[in-house]
């Protein structure tokens with residue numbers, strides 16, 4: 001088996017390609033390779049995984065008893081976000097008293113179904129608990145940073161990306177910060193939150209998330225300038241979330257806006273997509289296409305499953321109707337996701353090679369370092385792996401080989417394909433992270449079942465070179 005974001009996705013594509021290649025060779029033609037390379041996947045998650053991306057939904061713990069809802073969730077999505085259950089008011093209702101019951105209902109469901117989890121949101125000026133609303137100055141700052149540390153530590157290893165700070169920029173033309181009690185603790189509150197989150201969960205991507213930032217405008221430019229400044233000063237930020245609560249269409253410069261952030265060296269994610277209006281299906285396709293066109297766009301999350309689950313009451317902005325039927329917008333998203341060529345792209349050739357070979361790039365002392373963090377519970381575990389290129393030249397195309405300890409079986413993964421699911425595993429780059437500049441790093445990870453042995457692999461080999469361990 002070969003795993004990308006959820007199990008059997010890439011394996012199906014690979015199987016199809018292999019069969020097609022055999023057929024093509026037998027028939028003396030090769031054109032079938034190209035046709036089957038874009039074989040249609042039947043669900044949003046599987047279709048997105050063809051290019052190493054996720055397709056997620058915001059879900060509510062309170063709806064997990066609704067079988068129509070859960071059937072769609074289990075079938076279609078390979079990432080989930082808690083719509084409200086990981087927010088400050090939900091997780092720390094009294095100061096220092098943490099309650100993860102509802103968040104864990106979502107986390108456990110996701111893990112049980114082999115789905116990855118997007119964390120939302122560590123700090124936001126809304127949905128602060130009453131006790132925190134009454135604080136200011138250093139008292140609030142300390143409470144906020146403690147909250148980040150506690151929550152990110154509790155979920156360490158289970159979250160692929162965290163919205164560390166949500167909606168801190170003002171609407172309107174100024175491009176500056178929004179006034180809030182958090183902002184009044186000092187302009188550095190955002191970077192303090194990111195540093196605390198990194199220390200608590202080094203394996204999660206750390207995102208800034210906001211709305212009305214979907215085109216190039218004063219607000220998105222204010223955020224752009226913050227990200228550029230953070231990158232220049234080494235503040236740990238990995239991604240920017242574009243909520244994309246849209247009406248009728250995406251801004252014409254939607255893709256260009258994503259790309260300018262990506263060009264700063266961060267990933268971009270569509271985090272709360274919903275679109276109302278009569279042009280809905282086209283607009284959904286345009287947003288999906290834009291993400292596919294930006295190599296650093298990791299995935300898309302829609303903000304709810306059925307129209308009846310949406311916070312935009314009466315606007316029907318989602319992909320399924322109130323009865324759980326697929327809408328035209330669903331089909332347009334699925335078709336757009338399926339229009340990509342799976343990665344790695346098979347090239348039509350008279351002697352096709354189904355498995356791409358990676359040329360080892362040996363160097364003195366090994367050109368790589370691996371940091372491996374592991375978080376285990378009863379029968380499951382999550383591993384986060386940071387691969388650093390310690391050589392003096394860029395690595396273009398990589399595969400990381402490691403022996404998974406006995407009893408461990410990979411069920412899902414992110415930012416790489418994993419094959420096979422146990423024993424000697426090879427993790428290969430996906431389309432957007434194949435190139436690691438000298439000194440650069442990529443973060444990958446996976447979830448696995450275990451039968452009691454929760455040890456880490458003892459060694460890692462990148463393109464034939466044994467890596468040092470961080």
Ligand code: 9MR
Nearest residue numbers: 083084120126127166211243272303311
């Ligand atoms: O969808 C969420 C809704 O159930 C809550 O009542 C609301 C509270 O403010 O938050 C909604 O989600 C918001 C998200 O957390 C941040 N971006 C805007 C979303 C829609 O309001």
